[in-house]
Amino acid sequence: MGLILGMGFGGVILIRPVSLFASDRIEVGYSVPDFKLTSLDGATTSLTDFRERPLILNFWASWCEPCREEMPSLQQVYEGLEGRIFIMGINYAESSSHVLSFTHAIGLTFPVLLDSKGEVAERYRIVGFPTSFFVNSEGKLAADHVGVLTPDMLSTGLEVLGVKP
Numbered sequence: 001m002g003l004i005l006g007m008g009f010g011g012v013i014l015i016r017p018v019s020l021f022a023s024d025r026i027e028v029g030y031s032v033p034d035f036k037l038t039s040l041d042g043a044t045t046s047l048t049d050f051r052e053r054p055l056i057l058n059f060w061a062s063w064c065e066p067c068r069e070e071m072p073s074l075q076q077v078y079e080g081l082e083g084r085i086f087i088m089g090i091n092y093a094e095s096s097s098h099v100l101s102f103t104h105a106i107g108l109t110f111p112v113l114l115d116s117k118g119e120v121a122e123r124y125r126i127v128g129f130p131t132s133f134f135v136n137s138e139g140k141l142a143a144d145h146v147g148v149l150t151p152d153m154l155s156t157g158l159e160v161l162g163v164k165p
Contacts, residue, residue, distance in 0.1 A: 025125055031139050032057070035120045037090065037113035040100050045113055047139070054142075054161035055086040057133040058149075059121055062094060062102040064129040066148045071106055073151050077158070077165070078110040085163050087111075092129065093118045134161050 026032055034047045047057075058074060060067035078087045089112040091099045096114055103112055115121055124133070127146065134143040134157040143160045145153060155165055 026133070026141050026144070028141050028143065030141060032133060032135050032141050033123050034139075035123065037115055037120060038096075040096060040103065040112050040114070045111070050086045050088065051139050052137060053084065053086055054137055054158075054163055055088060055135040056157065057088055057090060057124075057135060059090045059092060059115075059124065059126050059129060059131045061092045061129050062098065067130040068106075070130055070148045070150075071108060073149060073154055075108055075110065076151075077154055080165065081158075081163060085158070085161070088113060090115050090120060092121050092126075132157070134158075136161055 032047070036044055036046045039045050047055075056074070056077075058070075060071075062068070074087055074089070077085070087110040089108070089110060091112055091114055093116060094114075095116075099112060099114060124131075130148065131146045132144065132149055133141060136142045143157050145157070149157070158165055
């Protein structure tokens with residue numbers, strides 16, 4: 001399916017049409033799909049490597065203004081709750097050199113993985129950026145959100161995961 005870029009609701013950048021079929025979505029309470037991607041340091045990382053703690057998966061792109069808007073809040077949570085939760089940024093279809101430059105420029109220190117062909121975004125049925133998944137330590141979806149995560153929304157997501165800010 002081709003990409004459809006444009007401004008969507010709530011500042012979301014749409015990348016493909018929203019499906020009307022609920023079966024296309026990953027449902028709360030069900031396991032999220034495993035994947036293997038390359039990190040910015042060249043290591044291959046699997047989602048199952050992060051199963052012992054709750055996890056926030058954040059699908060983003062540097063050209064997405066709403067993604068840029070939420071990055072400081074994600075970084076703050078990562079720093080404040082280090083060791084109690086994982087945060088993993090999954091960059092959509094950008095070169096490693098560009099993503100590395102971007103993450104250094106804005107001071108991101110949480111792990112960023114490269115979905116260079118958009119295959120993981122497709123598997124997760126990403127319809128717009130940013131999209132975040134709150135995954136419990138058993139690898140099951142606890143909550144998800146399409147659009148900018150405000151600090152209050154992030155706190156609510158952490159509560160759903162049983163993590164107190």
